[in-house]
Amino acid sequence: MSDENTSGDEASPGSSADVSATRRQRFAAWRRDRPFWGGALTILAGVVLWFSGRLQIDNFEIQLGIEGMQSTLLPVALVLLGVLVMVQPQFRVFYGVIALAISVYSLLGVNLGGFGIGMVLGVVGAILAVSWLPRPARADAAVEPTSDAPGTSAEQGAGSTADTFEDLLPFGEEPAKGGRHAAVVAAVAVLALGGTGATATTQAAGAVPAQVSAASDCWDPLGWLEWACGSDDEPEATPSPSPSATDGEGTDTGSAGGTDGAGSGTVDEPSGGSAAGSGDDGAAAGPAGDEAGAAADDTADDKADDKADDGKEPSDEKAEESVEKAARLELGPCARITFGGEFDINVSLPGDCGKREDANVFSLDGELETRDLQLPLTGINGIDVVNVPVTNDGPRRDALRLSVDSVKVPGFWLKTYADNDGKLGGTVTDADYVSMEGNAQMYISSIHANLPDGDDFAELGEKLADGASLVEILLGLVDARIGLMGATSDVQVWSDFREQVWEE
Amino acid sequence: MKLSALTRTRRGRAMLAAVPTVAVIGVLMGGVAQGAVPVSMAISGQQFKIAADSLEGTGFSQYAGQAKDADGKVQPVAIANIKDATLHNLCQSVKVPGMPLGLLISAGTNPKNPVKATDLQIGMSDLRGTATFNQIRIGVDASTVNTKEHGSKGDFAMDSDAIDIQNLKQVSSSTSAAVFKLTDLHLKISDGTECF
Numbered sequence: 001m002s003d004e005n006t007s008g009d010e011a012s013p014g015s016s017a018d019v020s021a022t023r024r025q026r027f028a029a030w031r032r033d034r035p036f037w038g039g040a041l042t043i044l045a046g047v048v049l050w051f052s053g054r055l056q057i058d059n060f061e062i063q064l065g066i067e068g069m070q071s072t073l074l075p076v077a078l079v080l081l082g083v084l085v086m087v088q089p090q091f092r093v094f095y096g097v098i099a100l101a102i103s104v105y106s107l108l109g110v111n112l113g114g115f116g117i118g119m120v121l122g123v124v125g126a127i128l129a130v131s132w133l134p135r136p137a138r139a140d141a142a143v144e145p146t147s148d149a150p151g152t153s154a155e156q157g158a159g160s161t162a163d164t165f166e167d168l169l170p171f172g173e174e175p176a177k178g179g180r181h182a183a184v185v186a187a188v189a190v191l192a193l194g195g196t197g198a199t200a201t202t203q204a205a206g207a208v209p210a211q212v213s214a215a216s217d218c219w220d221p222l223g224w225l226e227w228a229c230g231s232d233d234e235p236e237a238t239p240s241p242s243p244s245a246t247d248g249e250g251t252d253t254g255s256a257g258g259t260d261g262a263g264s265g266t267v268d269e270p271s272g273g274s275a276a277g278s279g280d281d282g283a284a285a286g287p288a289g290d291e292a293g294a295a296a297d298d299t300a301d302d303k304a305d306d307k308a309d310d311g312k313e314p315s316d317e318k319a320e321e322s323v324e325k326a327a328r329l330e331l332g333p334c335a336r337i338t339f340g341g342e343f344d345i346n347v348s349l350p351g352d353c354g355k356r357e358d359a360n361v362f363s364l365d366g367e368l369e370t371r372d373l374q375l376p377l378t379g380i381n382g383i384d385v386v387n388v389p390v391t392n393d394g395p396r397r398d399a400l401r402l403s404v405d406s407v408k409v410p411g412f413w414l415k416t417y418a419d420n421d422g423k424l425g426g427t428v429t430d431a432d433y434v435s436m437e438g439n440a441q442m443y444i445s446s447i448h449a450n451l452p453d454g455d456d457f458a459e460l461g462e463k464l465a466d467g468a469s470l471v472e473i474l475l476g477l478v479d480a481r482i483g484l485m486g487a488t489s490d491v492q493v494w495s496d497f498r499e500q501v502w503e504e
Numbered sequence: 505m506k507l508s509a510l511t512r513t514r515r516g517r518a519m520l521a522a523v524p525t526v527a528v529i530g531v532l533m534g535g536v537a538q539g540a541v542p543v544s545m546a547i548s549g550q551q552f553k554i555a556a557d558s559l560e561g562t563g564f565s566q567y568a569g570q571a572k573d574a575d576g577k578v579q580p581v582a583i584a585n586i587k588d589a590t591l592h593n594l595c596q597s598v599k600v601p602g603m604p605l606g607l608l609i610s611a612g613t614n615p616k617n618p619v620k621a622t623d624l625q626i627g628m629s630d631l632r633g634t635a636t637f638n639q640i641r642i643g644v645d646a647s648t649v650n651t652k653e654h655g656s657k658g659d660f661a662m663d664s665d666a667i668d669i670q671n672l673k674q675v676s677s678s679t680s681a682a683v684f685k686l687t688d689l690h691l692k693i694s695d696g697t698e699c700f
């Protein structure tokens with residue numbers, strides 16, 4: 001800014017009117033001709049206010065919305081007024097008073113006036129600008145330019161009452177104004193506004209989230225939904241945390257839809273339990289074999305046994321059949337039961353055949369794990385399959401709807417998913433317990449449960465034969481993982497919870 | 505006559521501008537500290553901590569969003585909106601990284617005079633407490649939540665008519681409120697001490 005106004009300096013009859021004056025001297029002369037410090041402090045106030053909302057010098061960002069507009073517009077206005085009051089000193093009262101008003105308002109509008117600092121700078125700067133007076137006319141100098149604001153001519157004679165305050169603002173004469181000033185002002189204004197606008201645009205562009213591309217066909221973050229997704233034999237889609245061969249086999253057969261005995265191989269408990277259970281004659285022989293296996297304390301042997309015994313477990317086969325039958329009875333034809341994979345029993349709802357319900361639009365499933373789902377004595381009011389609108393993976397899908405009066409979920413753990421511009425993210429919440437009361441509905445897309453050992457299969461079959469609810473049993477199982485589409489209730493308590501954001 | 509005498513000198517003009525300004529600021533500051541005059545806040549760009557004995561609010565929603573962190577990197581946050589919030593014993597702290605310097609704001613220490621905020625939006629990365637929700641919906645699509653602000657389609661979101669969080673402890677990267685009534689406001693430069 002120092003060299004944009006040399007013409008004014010040359011016109012000034014001050015100390016060194018020499019054209020050969022140094023840059024520094026010319027700047028000093030230029031500075032004397034305008035409320036320089038008032039303008040500078042006002043600009044500084046704008047800068048301080050701007051960063052008070054951002055708290056980080058190297059991080060520009062524009063906030064959208066009403067609040068964001070204030071914290072963006074007011075600082076920009078102060079900077080512009082500071083520049084204007086320097087470039088057009090004749091309008092200093094006008095600019096100064098506006099800067100004063102903005103500075104005072106910033107206390108309410110912009111983070112308590114930039115935590116006090118910005119407001120004080122702005123007020124001091126604006127007062128300096130308003131109170132600035134041009135240097136009184138000298139005998140050898142021309143009279144005050146007529147372009148000066150009306151009323152100021154009266155003060156010309158009063159320059160003698162110099163005080164410390166005025167020392168801060170060296171006297172100066174009004175420089176001759178030209179079209180050049182207007183051009184500078186316009187350029188600065190355009191630059192400032194253009195800069196802001198550009199940043200805003202970038203921000204807006206960045207804020208627009210990418211479409212949920214991850215969810216193109218079947219969105220399956222963990223890879224344990226392969227049956228629901230209808231994926232066939234992709235080996236990488238098969239989740240096998242333990243790289244044992246039995247796991248892989250089990251999943252493949254499971255997803256092929258067959259329940260022809262192969263499922264038994266998928267019981268991936270490391271203990272000899274499954275091996276024992278499979279020892280041709282079921283339960284009676286089971287425990288003995290189990291203990292023997294455990295005593296041998298040789299997992300390799302157990303695994304070998306597992307493999308050897310694959311595909312010939314008549315009791316489990318029967319149990320599976322009864323489980324399937326019970327599920328069909330309980331949930332209708334929409335639900336699909338598979339055995340194997342990382343989990344022993346998987347309930348999924350791949351179809352599109354439930355009763356339509358449009359109250360809520362659901363999104364990506366969350367994963368819910370509980371220590372021990374406690375259903376009240378009264379049990380579940382209703383379990384049915386509903387067809388609800390979703391925003392990913394098709395316009396609608398089936399969900400298992402559980403209606404209960406109240407339910408308590410101890411050891412609550414919920415992981416949710418969102419698409420952060422192509423990166424997968426979301427929140428993980430854990431809580432001592434979560435309780436839902438009053439018209440509680442849970443919308444479940446899948447249930448995956450581990451049976452602690454092979455015997456439970458047969459036991460489960462028996463329970464179901466006695467009329468127990470499969471869903472209720474599965475939800476109550478330790479280690480059950482529930483694909484939670486949503487949950488609604490009149491009252492919900494999250495006790496001692498912690499919610500944290502995660503991103504891949 | 506007297507006015508013209510004042511306007512003749514720089515000192516007089518400065519007085520003319522300063523006296524009413526200082527008076528207005530004094531009145532406003534008093535009003536702000538009593539919670540009578542609401543202020544607007546919009547802070548982002550660095551992590552800060554918020555703690556409160558309790559937060560009661562209506563019109564709540566939460567979904568995934570983004571904020572820039574100190575390095576200018578885009579950070580995932582959970583964006584929580586609360587239409588009307590009442591906070592008891594609010595503490596808010598910012599620490600300048602690597603220096604024993606920070607800003608500590610406390611307000612609403614008087615139980616009868618809590619802090620009130622309208623159109624509160626918080627971008628947070630960590631939230632703790634014990635919460636009670638009324639008419640809650642978990643899992644709804646972020647574009648269909650019941651608040652004015654909403655998230656992007658396809659994201660997991662939740663909303664509720666009312667929310668009550670006891671022992672709120674929160675790490676946030678951005679907060680803004682159109683109307684913030686900060687009663688018993690104390691704002692001080694700290695040695696980096698934080699709320700928790």
